[in-house]
Amino acid sequence: MMSMKKISIKNLIGGGYNRFWHNKNFYRVVKGSRGSKKSKTTALNIIYRMMKYSWSNTLVVRRFSNTLRQSAYTDLKWAINQLGVSHLWKTNESLPELTYLPTGQKIIFRGLDDPLKITSITVDVGILCWAWFEEAYEIESEDKFRTVVESIRGSYDDPEFFKQVTITFNPWSERHWLKRVFFDEKTREDDTFAITTTFRVNEWLDDQDRKRYMSLYKTNPRRARIVCDGEWGVAEGLIYENFEVNDFDIEKVIHDTQSTSYGLDFGYVHDPTAFVAIAADQKEKVIYIFDELYEKGLSNKKIYEKLVAKGYNRSPIIADSAEPKSIDELKRLGLTRIKGAAKGKDSVMHGIQFIQNYKIVIHPKCVHFIEEINNYTYDKDREGNTLNKPIDEFNHLMDAMRYAMEVFTGKRKARAVPSLY
Structure with missing residues (x-):
């Protein structure tokens, strides 16, 4: 990693994500409540790791490409500034794209609404070994997800090399394929690390934010289960089932x-x-x-x-x-x-x-x-x-x-x- 000012990662990300930060399973999955800092922590982790491993490149995916600029792309630029390394990264707003200047490694952004652009991705330096599916709940079918995962392949001659797919989302319904594939014990994928996080691990929320979340337990317990506890929305009693x-x-x-x-x-x-x-x-x-x-x-x-x-x-x-x-x-x-x-x-x-x-x-x-x-x-x-x-x-x-x-x-x-x- 290039030399940079000394930063305490522990102080930067706070608590609740230590296992996530160091995890190297192929699938690293986080479902969480709103305000649980899962996206911000993922962005920091990707920037930090890419500067550590010169062979790494990252593909960031959402269901629709036009939603990336105001979500994951903005979070990753925020992470670059938080780490104090903005002078080492080049931003390309029009694509969008991020390039680590010392090596030429890239963070590439794509939407599932343009599958041809995903399957044809190549990189000049290292290997495309990591992917981040942000707001993965928007992906309506497992098949679309699998198509992208297939692009995370190959190997690299380094004992520390690993491939990884990170998945972050808010869990709105237990019907979603993400539950079966990554959280249900009998059907979950092998080589998976999956956790649930809540707003309680976010030290950066102010008192007003916390009071707003806590008030939901009184005013709407069912919504609090999803929004505050990061649990699956329960399909029982749905008005429209078909x-x-x-x-x-x-x-x-x-x-x-x-x-x-x-x-x-x-x-x-x-x-x-x-x-x-x-x-x-x-x-x-x-x-x-x-x-x-x-x-x-x-x-x-x-x-x-x-x-x-x-x-x-x-x-x-x-x-x-x-x-x-x-x-x-x-x-x-x-x-x-x-x-x-x-x-x-x-x-x-x-x-x-x-x-x-x-x-x-x-x-x-x-x-x-x-x-x-x-x-x-x-x-x-x-x-x-x-x-x-x-x-x-x-x-x-x-x-x-x-x-x-x-x-x-x-x-x-x-x-x-x-x-x-």
Whole structure:
């Protein structure tokens, strides 16, 4: 390793990750709660190790390439600065790519939405021996994961040489293949190191952050199990069970169904604005979820701008009728075909029961929809008895879908729109 100022790695990463830091199993897997510093620690570890081992190169992967720049790439640049070695690394924002200047080793970033670019990766120095799958929960199939792992191959003449695939993610559902492959004792991969971490090992969280996490144990114990404890979301009591994540051809689905609809649920500070785009095959009873918007703090003007940027300014949108002023403002701004949802007695459960007649197929880019549908369950009373109503959580995109589906209940007329893809 090139000489650099002396840094205490223990002080830099804090506690909870000692075994992870030194581990050399082929699979190194961390599922964790939010705020558990798993991504930051992984970034520090990769930079540190690459400067130690001159033969190493790293491939960083997410499901979609456009999400890498604001996640793993930013974390790795942060790690370079934390280690005080920014003068030894070259950044390439356009690719993105990171190069260790003393040797020419590289950190390469790819998305699974461009598989040809992954299978054809080569490096000039050393060997491509490490991979980091960030937010691996977004990867809908084990096959896609295996395709990339196959590129981590070869050997190097050094007694310290090792190959490794690091996997980090938040565990939203026990249905996911990651549980079976890396955490279930009977089916887990050989040569695997797998741990669960929580916000409690993150010394850098302030008191406000910690209080926010702790309050979930009182206000929403089920969500706390996932968000605070890093445990798997439990599928028991799911409202929609007949769904799958599938990388379908969006343009073909829109062309074949000739029937699209759009739903919008308003939010602002505490709840996100949630927009969903669907195509429905009425004959086969299949709903295809092909686009989403999910963001807090959006004014009506920002909602308009984001939907226009997505190409939905001429689309018939059904929005939450509880906010008629917002609907009127969006209409004045240019969403001329937006309308309020038809609400009435038991409209929520009627809408849910109608959708339960369909299979729901979700495009993997709709990550927030996937999270919600995996956690949208029936509520329970104080004795733990299941109630015939949904929880008031994980329901923003679920409500938006319900609004969009009104066009197929006979209350509204569905319209075909030109393909945007």
